[in-house]
Amino acid sequence: MSLSYISEILPSLFQGASLTLQLFFWTLIGSLPLGIVVSLGLTSNIKPIRWVLDFYVWLMRGTPLLLQLIFVFYGLPIIGVVFHRYDAAVFAFILNYGAYFAEIFRGGLQSIDNGQYESARVLRLSYWQTIRKIVIPQVVKIVLPSVGNEVINLVKDSSLVYVIGLGDLLRAGNVATSRDVTLVPLLLVGIIYLILVGICTYLLHKVEQRYSYYK
Amino acid sequence: MLEIKNLKKSFSGRVILDNMNVTVKDREVLSIVGPSGAGKTTLLRCITGLEKADSGEFLIDGQSFNPQGTDTSDSVIGVVFQDFNLFxxxxxxxxxxxxxxxxxxxxxxxxxxxxxxxxxxxxxxxxxxxxxxxxxxxxxxxxxxxxxxxxxPKILCYDEPTSALDPNLRREVEKLILGLKQDGMTQLVVTHDMEFAKNIADDILEVSSLDKLNQK
Incomplete structure (x- = not known):
């Protein structure tokens, strides 16, 4: 395991890690708001909305993400929807993670005491004012640990994009391993994942601390 | 002055309040007392707009208002919940x-x-x-x-203001309510505590259970 070999393969690993990170950020930017909106729909009184969203969550949680990636990239072109590899990956990840986040937020929404809504109502706050100022801030605190779990999963799930031919961190390591017949690249891949997850864990901890100002 | 006329409320066929009339005069305290299950809280929830009354008329200073309305002119009732429900x-x-x-x-x-x-x-x-x-x-x-x-608000309503507190704080709540009354606040207090009600109220309204009526 010479240092020169490591420095030789690191650039390609970093390139893979960069794709992993991009996918990670775009997925979070898309799926967190999607999850919030879907969770509001899942807890609404309008039945058709609930049916549609229940079906969506069932579909997303009921099939492997790997399969969803394949369907978005190879399947959707059949009905005329063509994505680039990278866009297909982002699209599939946002839909998939949006469903998981929606279920987490639904749990958070349902744990808000009805008294909070009643208080807001007698103070004449509108529905959206109540959601924005009273409900969401409290839900965020409740769901942070579960969201953190999903965020960390996402770092590693991103490796599934190899199936549609994208070069992420794990694939970069795989390529080097089979070319040079050594496990060193995969060892480095493991270390890079650990560092990424370590950073996520640290940041999530900081966010949780920010919300610990009240009980 | 708050007037409620012929208030009726039932839940899935079970009549809770029937032909209920309530008047709270300006700067006075009205206590609503009665055994649990008699509909005190339901009455309060109808007045505060948290439940929709089946029928009845709500008047403030002779003007009709809708407790469930979102108009500023409907904003006449303030509520202090049993568990306070602070944010x-x-x-x-x-x-x-x-x-x-x-x-x-x-x-x-x-x-x-x-x-x-x-x-x-x-x-x-x-x-x-x-x-x-x-x-x-x-x-x-x-x-x-x-x-x-x-x-x-023109009227401040309390739901069981003593029940979530230490018993020795009851005197404090009495002083608080009487102090607000001196400042000119009109108040409506739902309580199961008769002695407390007597200490604070200008007028007491007893709500009795309608279960007998329901059995007919």
Whole structure:
């Protein structure tokens, strides 16, 4: 395991890690708001909305993400929807993670005491004012640990994009391993994942601390 | 003066309130007493708009209003809940100023100055930056009162104001309510505690269970 070999393969690993990170950020930017909106729909009184969203969550949680990636990239072109590899990956990840986040937020929404809504109502706050100022801030605190779990999963799930031919961190390591017949690249891949997850864990901890100002 | 005429409310066929008439005169305290299950809280929830009455008329100073309405002219009732229902993630100041700034579109500084006055009047000077979890039960209740008063209601309603508190705080609540009465507040207090009701009220309304009527 010479240092020169490591420095030789690191650039390609970093390139893979960069794709992993991009996918990670775009997925979070898309799926967190999607999850919030879907969770509001899942807890609404309008039945058709609930049916549609229940079906969506069932579909997303009921099939492997790997399969969803394949369907978005190879399947959707059949009905005329063509994505680039990278866009297909982002699209599939946002839909998939949006469903998981929606279920987490639904749990958070349902744990808000009805008294909070009643208080807001007698103070004449509108529905959206109540959601924005009273409900969401409290839900965020409740769901942070579960969201953190999903965020960390996402770092590693991103490796599934190899199936549609994208070069992420794990694939970069795989390529080097089979070319040079050594496990060193995969060892480095493991270390890079650990560092990424370590950073996520640290940041999530900081966010949780920010919300610990009240009980 | 608040008048409620011929109020009727039933839940899935079971009549809870029938032909109910309530009058609260200006600057007076009306206590509503009765055994649990008699419909005291239901009556309060109809007045505060949290339940829709089947029928009945609501008048404030002779003018009809809709407790469930969202018009500013319908905004006549302030509520102090049994468990206070303060917003745990907001400071005492923000609890009090949230609705005045968002609903009445009041200027932030103006709302805060008003909140400071309310807190001082209620013996909570300097507590504005604390969070609800840092307050005692009695203090929480006074914050809930301040929060309701900040919306300038014509009537302040309480649901069982003594039940979430230490028994020896009952005297404090009595003083508080009588103090607000002296300041000119019209108040309606639902309680199961007859002695408490007698100590604070100008008038007592007894609600009795309608179960006999239902059995007919």
């Amino acid at each position: 745990p993630h907001l400071s005492v100041f923000d609890n009090i100023t949230l609705a005045p700034t968002m609903v009445l579109k009041k200027d932030k500084n103006e709302a805060k100055a008003e909140a400071e006055n309310l807190l001082a009047e209620l013996g909570l000077k300097g507590k504005g930056d604390l969070y609800p979890f840092q307050l005692s039960g009695g203090q929480k209740q006074r914050v809930a009162i301040a929060r309701a008063l900040a919306m300038h």
